[in-house]
Amino acid sequence: MIERMIEGRERDIGGFSVRRVLPAAGRRTVGPFIFFDQIGPATFAPGKGIDVRPHPHIGLATVTYLIEGEMDHNDSLGCFQTIRPGDVNWMTAGRGIVHSERTGAEARERGFTMSGIQTWIALPGDLEEIEPSFHHHPAASLPEWDEGGATLRLILGTSHGRVSPVEVFSPTLYIHARMPEGSAFSVPAEHEDRAVYAATGDITIDGEVLPVGRMAVLEPGHEPEIRALTEGHVFVCGGAPLAGKRSIFWNLVSSRPERIEQAKRDWAASAEAGFRDSVFRLPPGESEHIPLPDDS
Numbered sequence: 001m002i003e004r005m006i007e008g009r010e011r012d013i014g015g016f017s018v019r020r021v022l023p024a025a026g027r028r029t030v031g032p033f034i035f036f037d038q039i040g041p042a043t044f045a046p047g048k049g050i051d052v053r054p055h056p057h058i059g060l061a062t063v064t065y066l067i068e069g070e071m072d073h074n075d076s077l078g079c080f081q082t083i084r085p086g087d088v089n090w091m092t093a094g095r096g097i098v099h100s101e102r103t104g105a106e107a108r109e110r111g112f113t114m115s116g117i118q119t120w121i122a123l124p125g126d127l128e129e130i131e132p133s134f135h136h137h138p139a140a141s142l143p144e145w146d147e148g149g150a151t152l153r154l155i156l157g158t159s160h161g162r163v164s165p166v167e168v169f170s171p172t173l174y175i176h177a178r179m180p181e182g183s184a185f186s187v188p189a190e191h192e193d194r195a196v197y198a199a200t201g202d203i204t205i206d207g208e209v210l211p212v213g214r215m216a217v218l219e220p221g222h223e224p225e226i227r228a229l230t231e232g233h234v235f236v237c238g239g240a241p242l243a244g245k246r247s248i249f250w251n252l253v254s255s256r257p258e259r260i261e262q263a264k265r266d267w268a269a270s271a272e273a274g275f276r277d278s279v280f281r282l283p284p285g286e287s288e289h290i291p292l293p294d295d296s
Contacts, residue, residue, distance in 0.1 A: 021037070034248065039066075046111040056266075059123055061091060063117075071104075072103070122253055150183040171240040179201065188223055201228055201231050201234070266278075271289055
């Protein structure tokens with residue numbers, strides 16, 4: 001049973017499409033998921049690629065998961081990692097981190113297609129200021145199983161009696177399902193908040209159609225059947241609802257609005273100081289940054 005449907009809003013970022021699903025009007029979060037973006041699919045000709053310049057985060061963990069393509073992560077802790085399909089890049093911002101996301105030299109030279117999901121996980125209030133960290137989990141390290149003709153991979157948290165190796169900070173659910181036409185699986189009622197997103201291909205939820213690019217928030221306690229009308233990729237996310245409200249400005253998340261104001265001042269001051277002896281530092285090898293946007 002579907003509580004409500006959310007239609008993603010498309011926008012262009014540097015020549016490729018991003019579909020933003022969360023936060024949405026009337027539904028800012030699903031479990032700890034406070035931000036949910038679908039990247040692409042986008043095809044880049046040889047010589048082209050993605051260049052997301054260094055920018056800051058606080059109060060959250062970012063999760064990058066690709067369906068196809070690759071991308072280089074570089075952060076102010078000195079962590080550099082190329083992420084490929086099925087891998088998990090888990091970056092905990094905590095009190096503050098800076099990172100960039102760029103296409104590597106080899107992929108840029110040959111041209112490539114990229115698609116995937118980027119999400120933000122809001123940290124519990126008492127952990128918002130923990131030390132930043134970064135962890136990479138190869139696809140082969142994640143639980144994967146077949147059900148009803150679909151292949152399911154547990155990205156984060158717990159489901160179907162399985163546990164992801166990625167360390168999370170609250171009860172979490174995040175699954176990627178590769179679904180041939182006619183395949184089906186059920187979503188257990190283990191977690192209070194749950195939502196299903198059709199990234200590619202149309203599906204039904206207990207017979208009700210969920211078109212591609214839409215998220216269905218499920219009613220608690222119900223265990224619906226997800227069935228593929230066409231071949232595609234489906235994501236299930238959720239977990240325990242967040243305790244308390246979160247404020248969001250740009251890439252900054254906090255339960256305390258004044259903390260976001262401080263982070264804004266810190267980023268502007270760090271940039272003015274050339275990121276030397278400042279609160280925020282650039283990742284190794286980086287000389288660019290994204291300026292603080294205005295409040296509009």
